[in-house]
Amino acid sequence: MGRYTGPSCKLCRREGMKLFLKGDRCYMAKCAIEVGRPSPGMHGHRRSKTSDYGLQLREKQRLRRMYGLQEGQFRLFFDRAAQKKGRTGETLLQMLEMRLDNLVYRFGFASSRKSARQFVNHGHVLVNGRKSTIPSRILKAGDVVQVIDRPASREYVKPFMDAAESRGLAPWVTLDKTAARGEILHVPSREEIQPLVNEQLIVELYSK
Numbered sequence: 001m002g003r004y005t006g007p008s009c010k011l012c013r014r015e016g017m018k019l020f021l022k023g024d025r026c027y028m029a030k031c032a033i034e035v036g037r038p039s040p041g042m043h044g045h046r047r048s049k050t051s052d053y054g055l056q057l058r059e060k061q062r063l064r065r066m067y068g069l070q071e072g073q074f075r076l077f078f079d080r081a082a083q084k085k086g087r088t089g090e091t092l093l094q095m096l097e098m099r100l101d102n103l104v105y106r107f108g109f110a111s112s113r114k115s116a117r118q119f120v121n122h123g124h125v126l127v128n129g130r131k132s133t134i135p136s137r138i139l140k141a142g143d144v145v146q147v148i149d150r151p152a153s154r155e156y157v158k159p160f161m162d163a164a165e166s167r168g169l170a171p172w173v174t175l176d177k178t179a180a181r182g183e184i185l186h187v188p189s190r191e192e193i194q195p196l197v198n199e200q201l202i203v204e205l206y207s208k
Helices: 008-015 023-027 052-066 071-082 088-097 100-107 113-121 151-167 199-206
Strands: 125-127 144-147 173-176 181-184
Touching: 052 071, 052 199, 071 088, 071 199, 088 100, 088 199, 100 113, 100 125, 100 144, 100 151, 100 173, 100 181, 144 151, 151 173
Parallel strands: none
Antiparallel strands: 125 144, 144 181, 173 181
């Protein structure tokens, strides 16, 4: 499966918002969005009216890139969300937030979702006491995510946990820094989910 290997900041500039792809750098003054760098390309400065399709596409791309998914993966999550009861857009966001790699990032076990995915793949994470190496695994309320009891793994996550705690944890999770252990209190509501996107535009795009 193909993956993007170019500059992460270029994606943020293209979407015109922080996608939090580079860990602590995204919170620094030298962040490309903070500095005000334009969209990539020779026409990055040009402003033009965007069509309805263009607006829908941009919202989809923002959300997909924020969570680091390929188009096929993202469409699969949308199709699963559409089959569930309730609002499709809100369900999609909840499913993305409940992915194991996103939760590793939310708990502060990694500096970014990309790093969290690698951390899970390399076998550093336990889910309810058992090793899990599937970043796309969907967890549920009450599940416990813990860094494996290895000195190197525990030392690696310490600075990331401190940084995450200083910025404020999501209200629907709790963290025990001493044990490098996080628990999901409940499935987040739309108001508790951070991505500043209009998910209804994504639903409209895929419903055509």
